[in-house]
Amino acid sequence: MKPLTARRVWLICGGMLAALLVSVLIALKLGAVPIPATDLALSLARALVGAEIPADHQLIIFEMRLPRILLAILVGASLAVAGAGFQALLRNPLADPYVLGVSSGAALGAIVSLVLLPRVALASPVAAFLGAVLATTTVYFLGRRGGQLDSHTLLLAGIITASFLSAVIMFLMTTLPSSHLRGMAFWLMGDLSVAPPVSLSVLFMLVAAGAAAIYTTAADLNLLLAGELEALHLGVEVNRVKLVVYLAASLLTGVAVSVSGAVGYVGLIVPHLLRLVFGHDYRLLIPTAAIGGAIALVLADALARTIVAPTELPVGAMTALAGAPMFIYLLRRRMH
Amino acid sequence: MFDRLRPAALCLFLAALAAEAQPAPAATKTSGAVRSVMDDTGRTVHVPAQVRRIVSLAPSLTETLFALGVGDRVVGVSDYCNYPAAARSRPRVGAPLNPSLESIAALQPDLVVAAKSANRRETVDELARFGLATYATDAHSVEQVLTSIEHLADALGIAEAGHQLTGALRARLAHLQQQLAGRTPRRVLLVVWHEPLISIGRNTFIADALRYAGASHVIETEQDWPRLSLEEVVRVQPEYLLFAGDHAAAMASLLASLPQRPGWRKLAAVQQHRTLLLDESINRPSPRLLDAIETIARQLHPEAFQQKPAPPTPAAPGFAALRSCAPAGSRTRAGSADWPVSAYAEVNRSRRAER
Numbered sequence: 001m002k003p004l005t006a007r008r009v010w011l012i013c014g015g016m017l018a019a020l021l022v023s024v025l026i027a028l029k030l031g032a033v034p035i036p037a038t039d040l041a042l043s044l045a046r047a048l049v050g051a052e053i054p055a056d057h058q059l060i061i062f063e064m065r066l067p068r069i070l071l072a073i074l075v076g077a078s079l080a081v082a083g084a085g086f087q088a089l090l091r092n093p094l095a096d097p098y099v100l101g102v103s104s105g106a107a108l109g110a111i112v113s114l115v116l117l118p119r120v121a122l123a124s125p126v127a128a129f130l131g132a133v134l135a136t137t138t139v140y141f142l143g144r145r146g147g148q149l150d151s152h153t154l155l156l157a158g159i160i161t162a163s164f165l166s167a168v169i170m171f172l173m174t175t176l177p178s179s180h181l182r183g184m185a186f187w188l189m190g191d192l193s194v195a196p197p198v199s200l201s202v203l204f205m206l207v208a209a210g211a212a213a214i215y216t217t218a219a220d221l222n223l224l225l226a227g228e229l230e231a232l233h234l235g236v237e238v239n240r241v242k243l244v245v246y247l248a249a250s251l252l253t254g255v256a257v258s259v260s261g262a263v264g265y266v267g268l269i270v271p272h273l274l275r276l277v278f279g280h281d282y283r284l285l286i287p288t289a290a291i292g293g294a295i296a297l298v299l300a301d302a303l304a305r306t307i308v309a310p311t312e313l314p315v316g317a318m319t320a321l322a323g324a325p326m327f328i329y330l331l332r333r334r335m336h
Numbered sequence: 337m338f339d340r341l342r343p344a345a346l347c348l349f350l351a352a353l354a355a356e357a358q359p360a361p362a363a364t365k366t367s368g369a370v371r372s373v374m375d376d377t378g379r380t381v382h383v384p385a386q387v388r389r390i391v392s393l394a395p396s397l398t399e400t401l402f403a404l405g406v407g408d409r410v411v412g413v414s415d416y417c418n419y420p421a422a423a424r425s426r427p428r429v430g431a432p433l434n435p436s437l438e439s440i441a442a443l444q445p446d447l448v449v450a451a452k453s454a455n456r457r458e459t460v461d462e463l464a465r466f467g468l469a470t471y472a473t474d475a476h477s478v479e480q481v482l483t484s485i486e487h488l489a490d491a492l493g494i495a496e497a498g499h500q501l502t503g504a505l506r507a508r509l510a511h512l513q514q515q516l517a518g519r520t521p522r523r524v525l526l527v528v529w530h531e532p533l534i535s536i537g538r539n540t541f542i543a544d545a546l547r548y549a550g551a552s553h554v555i556e557t558e559q560d561w562p563r564l565s566l567e568e569v570v571r572v573q574p575e576y577l578l579f580a581g582d583h584a585a586a587m588a589s590l591l592a593s594l595p596q597r598p599g600w601r602k603l604a605a606v607q608q609h610r611t612l613l614l615d616e617s618i619n620r621p622s623p624r625l626l627d628a629i630e631t632i633a634r635q636l637h638p639e640a641f642q643q644k645p646a647p648p649t650p651a652a653p654g655f656a657a658l659r660s661c662a663p664a665g666s667r668t669r670a671g672s673a674d675w676p677v678s679a680y681a682e683v684n685r686s687r688r689a690e691r
Contacts, residue, residue: 031436031438032430032436032438032439032442033436033438033439033441033442056441056442056444059441059466060438060441060442063466064437064438064441064466065438174563175559183456183457183458186433186434186456186458193434193437193458193462194458194461194462195462195465305436309430309436309439310415310428310429310430310435310436310439311415311430311431311434311435311436312430312434312435312436313434314434
């Protein structure tokens, strides 16, 4: 493995940002309504110079497709960085943002809000976020052993909490008379078709804060790879690092889940793929995971919008369709 | 979200109208005036005075629009809109639960119509956010289906056509009520899906339609689409099983398999071939619901349709009787003498002949 220099980090990140730009252009082009590439280029050029754009292009390209692509970037980046964080924290390559019960907590929050405040649209993402925080807190306290965060206990506590909350969700969905629950199926699957209730810039700041917090621990996470005791002897404040990563990754997941539902596999696959390509150094893995997660979800959502057009698939179905076989492939590869 | 964005959406919409009205006096999209109407879900919708382009997101609404005589204004339909035949050739915008919003926008509709029973609220909210006037219907009884049609017609500026249509439908209902006067309601179970067993709740328009058809549903739940235990169905022993769906072939083979299915074969209705296969019209809160009601009434009460209309009896019980629920046992026996010879009885008979 080549030594990690600042130049190498910038080069790789620059290359990946270029790839992200290309995938954004692809996603802008793809959609149920065919827009010729020349028209798209013309509209984009006009938008750049501030000229007037035909009304239908303005609506479809800039009000429908672009905000959704930006949302996909934020959600994809959150999930992949959170995934990389949880995998380091739990030292378990199977960890992903949903293993720790975060998404189940969020889903329960959303359902409860749909039952109690069916007419308040803002209620369900807020309740989803609160549910995620509540589940995260519960798992955190269940996952402590002797006053410290224990990786194995945390993982078990997460899995148990997730399955318990899923059972509560199933119970509510079976017994409640509300017809508002119809949308829940999409939400449980992960769906980007509904615009978030807060502006994208607010989301961006939350995501950037969470990702930056994890990035500050990157050097310590590298040492943690060797084992907690070893890291402790090398001067890593293991408990502080674990707390920071846990809180930041939970924040990222909570934000992602509250605006898009439970989009699976991005947090699992993207960090794995990037480790294969670029190695295990978290100083490189975390920024590349952010960009890679964004690329993955932008492309997945572009496919979800077009593969059975004009009907739309929930994006989570798309990430699972692509992610599950990819995961099996990675797993087999590791064995050889 | 919608409440917060509604003023913004309205401003956008009005700005768009103003912008359009200035350069071209003969604007193609609207005549410049906007009416505010309230839809069935309590949302305020700003409908252009001239609605020339409509996108329908539910099969029932497509049927209603065609029945109202504005089928030629329907420029887009959902994937499931299969009636009338002319609707099938209209541009598709996707399945009712997850249509493509950009496909809808590209059709430049003056009005999008959605049904709470078929579409997601998120879809309606998003369309409104993009400045597309979206009208949602909701009906939990036959009467509400009719008033919902009237309200929609009013929103489209064709209130007269609406009243004509519902007037004819109400007359048919009243006539049916006369014919069924004094008949004891049949105890039925409507099967939406068989595995798992899913039925209908008391607050659905389907349950109400069954009451008008001279039937009472044996199990009443608050949930709209309850998952029932087959044990409970065996215990209450409905006189008739009604299967609803638009996959006739699959349903017919299901019906044929019932006498062998565990649980189901314990039902007297199955043993005595009192199963009815209904087409999709019973599932749709549209004018065709009346067809479904009449069909079911004829199947459940054939004797009411053989004789001349009975002379008006003093203190005719009417719907009070239809809605009442007498003890089960006696009626089952009383009815069994004259089970109707239905198409399904024919199917069952030919199947028996094969064996």
